[in-house]
Amino acid sequence: TITVGVLALQGGVIEHLSLLRRAADYLSTSSSSNDGKELATLPDFDFIQVRTKEQLAQCDALIIPGGESTTMAIVARRLGLFDQLRDFVKVQHKPVWGTCAGLVMLAEEASAVKKGGQELVGGLDVRVVRNRYGTQIQSFVADLKLPFLGEEEAPFRGVFIRAPVVEEIMTTTSGSPAEQEVKEGAASASGGQQSERGAAPGDDIVAVRQRNVFGTSFHPELTQDVRIHVWWLRQVLDAARHGDLVAL
Numbered sequence: 249t250i251t252v253g254v255l256a257l258q259g260g261v262i263e264h265l266s267l268l269r270r271a272a273d274y275l276s277t278s279s280s281s282n283d284g285k286e287l288a289t290l291p292d293f294d295f296i297q298v299r300t301k302e303q304l305a306q307c308d309a310l311i312i313p314g315g316e317s318t319t320m321a322i323v324a325r326r327l328g329l330f331d332q333l334r335d336f337v338k339v340q341h342k343p344v345w346g347t348c349a350g351l352v353m354l355a356e357e358a359s360a361v362k363k364g365g366q367e368l369v370g371g372l373d374v375r376v377v378r379n380r381y382g383t384q385i386q387s388f389v390a391d392l393k394l395p396f397l398g399e400e401e402a403p404f405r406g407v408f409i410r411a412p413v414v415e416e417i418m419t420t421t422s423g424s425p426a427e428q429e430v431k432e433g434a435a436s437a438s439g440g441q442q443s444e445r446g447a448a449p450g451d452d453i454v455a456v457r458q459r460n461v462f463g464t465s466f467h468p469e470l471t472q473d474v475r476i477h478v479w480w481l482r483q484v485l486d487a488a489r490h491g492d493l494v495a496l
């Protein structure tokens with residue numbers, strides 16, 4: 249059994265759990281992995297809400313949902329989860345996906361934060377800017393072209409609610425390889441539809457991956473489109489099989 253947790257301190261927890269279940273159902277009826285190889289047996293998935301150290305320790309992979317990153321950080325600190333979250337991401341290198349506020353939590357740096365800053369988990373060598381498109385009322389939907397889903401795939405309807413974007417991919421201390429990894433995983437939003445109030449994403453980086461850490465500015469869990477959850481669960485399966493090892 250592979251246990252996938254959704255950090256349930258605050259934010260869109262139930263929505264992720266429901267799409268994860270649908271994605272797992274989809275995977276059990278389609279039998280190929282990301283590299284097209286047949287899967288002999290698909291392990292069972294267990295999806296759990298994570299509020300305690302014990303629950304986090306059970307997880308093989310974790311989603312940090314959307315919500316409010318400052319609030320989430322305060323609650324995580326109070327529950328004493330921060331060090332364990334950092335260990336999960338940066339020492340154990342388990343697969344983690346952050347959506348919106350979750351992406352903020354997974355960034356090494358965040359700008360447009362109040363004086364005194366806010367605590368971050370980190371893991372992605374990027375600086376995000378919070379609330380890039382304005383306030384709640386300026387929320388919008390835009391069609392995104394996401395190369396990692398497959399070049400010929402239909403656009404993904406991205407829901408942007410006080411969304412952050414990646415404003416800078418930082419050079420890591422280990423040199424260019426890691427930076428390259430981020431860039432390869434970066435998907436920019438193109439063909440964004442102009443909504444009445446919100447700005448279109450244009451060429452903003454709204455999805456990024458560095459090794460085990462994945463982040464999206466938008467909220468796939470607020471759509472009925474299961475593709476990104478399926479893609480991510482396949483990454484989780486690969487990580488469970490091969491760890492950090494990637495066949496090139």
Ligand code: GLN
Pocket residue numbers: 313314315316317318347348349350352378379409410411412
């Ligand atoms: N603006 C929020 C933050 O910075 C994120 C909003 C969201 O998750 N929808 O934490």
